[in-house]
Structures are given as structure tokens and as C-alpha cells.
Amino acid sequence: MLPTGLTIAGSDSCGGAGIQADIKTFSALGVYGMSAITAITAQNTQGVTDIRELDTAIIRAQIDAIYTDISVGAVKIGMLSSTEIIQTVAEGLKSHQAHNIVLDPVMISKSGSHLLRPDAVTALKSHLIPLARVVTPNLHEAAELVGFAVDDYKKMEEAARRIHAMGAGHVVVKGGHLSGAACDVVFDGYTFNYLENERIDTKHTHGTGCTFSSAIAAGLAQKMSLDESIRRAKVFITMAIRHGFDLGHGVGPTHHFYDFYRS
Ligand SMILES: Nc1ncnc2c1ncn2[C@@H]1O[C@H](COP(=O)(O)OP(=O)(O)O)[C@@H](O)[C@H]1O
Numbered sequence: 001m002l003p004t005g006l007t008i009a010g011s012d013s014c015g016g017a018g019i020q021a022d023i024k025t026f027s028a029l030g031v032y033g034m035s036a037i038t039a040i041t042a043q044n045t046q047g048v049t050d051i052r053e054l055d056t057a058i059i060r061a062q063i064d065a066i067y068t069d070i071s072v073g074a075v076k077i078g079m080l081s082s083t084e085i086i087q088t089v090a091e092g093l094k095s096h097q098a099h100n101i102v103l104d105p106v107m108i109s110k111s112g113s114h115l116l117r118p119d120a121v122t123a124l125k126s127h128l129i130p131l132a133r134v135v136t137p138n139l140h141e142a143a144e145l146v147g148f149a150v151d152d153y154k155k156m157e158e159a160a161r162r163i164h165a166m167g168a169g170h171v172v173v174k175g176g177h178l179s180g181a182a183c184d185v186v187f188d189g190y191t192f193n194y195l196e197n198e199r200i201d202t203k204h205t206h207g208t209g210c211t212f213s214s215a216i217a218a219g220l221a222q223k224m225s226l227d228e229s230i231r232r233a234k235v236f237i238t239m240a241i242r243h244g245f246d247l248g249h250g251v252g253p254t255h256h257f258y259d260f261y262r263s
């Protein structure tokens with residue numbers, strides 16, 4: 001039996017982020033990928049041109065269809081778009097006693113489009129953060145969650161502390177948007193750890209957050225410890241960025257299958 005992972009997220013038509021990035025990541029790391037799609041984006045490497053939220057009944061039906069038949073090793077949550085969708089996903093996961101939930105609190109695409117309505121941040125905090133084994137905000141998302149600018153290591157630590165107090169098991173505040181090293185702050189409720197890596201000089205970072213969070217979920221599905229899952233995810237995202245490529249005319253994707261194609 002392969003370990004199994006479920007992504008609950010939006011579809012990215014150009015394949016670098018969202019559901020598509022998550023399933024590629026699961027597959028590259030040896031996990032059988034499944035999906036519950038929350039919204040469809042018309043998107044390319046230059047931007048998002050349209051978004052359709054799916055109705056909550058079909059979102060809940062996808063979650064129920066999977067959990068009533070299949071044992072799910074870990075869940076990655078990405079784009080949720082609205083308060084109603086957040087409530088539906090939270091109720092669905094609770095009713096199936098879902099475990100190993102990795103919450104990437106996706107808010108704005110790299111090209112600047114809202115993937116979460118600004119009024120839905122409160123619902124994300126009250127309904128989903130308490131269900132998460134780990135939450136992985138970038139600097140902007142951390143700032144929206146805690147209400148102050150997060151732009152240096154001290155503020156990343158303070159933000160991690162506050163998000164942990166909202167009920168998350170672990171918090172990883174990603175430093176992909178810092179100047180200098182690509183260093184993420186990990187907080188387990190007691191101590192801070194730093195995942196440090198040199199910054200790769202590239203503009204092709206479409207889907208980095210999606211890929212990193214689904215790589216953490218893949219590790220949990222494979223019964224790795226959370227710490228080990230986070231460390232392997234950091235290696236995976238670094239290598240995927242290193243092999244990122246020039247697709248389209250804008251911000252290209254990372255290469256999820258860099259290792260497979262090499263061999
Ligand atoms: N240029 C880069 N070089 C190396 N690592 C990066 C780079 N950009 C992002 N990362 C890493 O990729 C992961 C995703 O972070 P980030 O890009 O901040 O997420 P998001 O896509 O949510 O904005 C983090 O581990 C971050 O440190």
C-alpha cells in the first residue's frame with residue numbers, strides 16, 4: 001500500500017501551484033495523491049485572470065467521498081477563498097476526525113490576486129488553525145493573521161508564538177520573501193528552530209508555498225515525525241526551486257520531478 005495524501009485547495013490552470021503542485025509533490029515523494037477542489041483559477045505565470053469558487057455542497061461531497069472509502073494519511077489545505085468554504089472544510093474534516101492537517105493559509109498569489117477574501121481571515125483563525133498540526137504562513141500571511149508587520153526574525157518569532165496560541169500544533173513562518181537567506185522559523189510551542197538555506201537567485205518561484213506544505217504533508221503520510229517531515233520538505237523545495245524553469249513569460253514553476261527526471 002502506498003501512503004495517501006489529500007489536498008484541499010484551488011486548481012491552478014498553469015500547473016505550478018495549487019492542487020496541481022500538491023499532487024505533483026505527493027507523487028514525487030512517493031505518496032498517492034487525492035484532491036478536494038475548492039475553487040478554479042484561470043491562471044498563468046503572469047497572473048490570475050478569473051476565479052470561480054465551487055459551491056460548498058460539492059466541496060463537502062468530495063471530502064465525504066474520500067473519507068468514507070479511503071484511509072487518509074495526511075491532509076494539506078491551500079486556497080479556500082471564502083468564509084463559507086472555510087466552514088465547510090472545517091466541518092467536513094472534524095466529522096471524519098481528520099488528522100495530520102497541514103494548513104498553508106494561502107491569501108494572495110505572487111502576482112497579487114486575492115485567493116482568500118480579506119473578510120475570511122477571521123474564519124481561518126477560528127475554524128481551521130485550531131485543527132492544524134502545522135500552519136505555514138509566509139511573511140504577508142503571518143502579518144494578516146497577527147495584525148502587525150512581519151519583516152525580521154524577531155517579528156517572525158513573535159508571529160509564530162501568536163499563531164501557536166490560536167491553536168496550531170506547530171508554526172513555520174516562511175522567510176522566502178526576506179532579503180538575504182531563505183530562512184524559515186519553526187515554533188513547536190516551546191522552542192524556535194531555524195531552517196536556513198542560501199537564497200537561490202531566480203524569479204521562478206510560482207508555487208513554492210504549495211510545494212513546501214504538501215511536501216510536509218507527504219512526510220506525515222509516510223509516518224515521519226513532524227520535524228523530519230519539515231526538514232525533508234525544506235530540502236525538497238530548495239532543490240525544486242534550484243531546478244525551476246522558464247515556462248511562459250512570467251514567474252515560472254519549480255521542478256517537482258527534478259530527481260526522477262535525472263535518474
Ligand atoms: N529564492 C529562494 N531560494 C531558496 N529558497 C526559497 C526561495 N524562495 C522561497 N524559498 C523557500 O521556499 C519555501 C516557501 O516559501 P515562500 O516562497 O515564502 O512561500 P509562499 O509561496 O507561500 O510565498 C520556504 O521554505 C522558503 O524559505
Ligand SMILES: Cc1ncc(COP(=O)(O)O)c(N)n1
Pocket residue numbers: 009010011012017018019041043078079106108109110115205206207208209210211
Ligand atoms: C490555486 C492557487 N493556490 C495557491 C497559489 C499560491 O501560490 P504560491 O505558492 O506561489 O504562493 C496560487 N497561485 N494558486
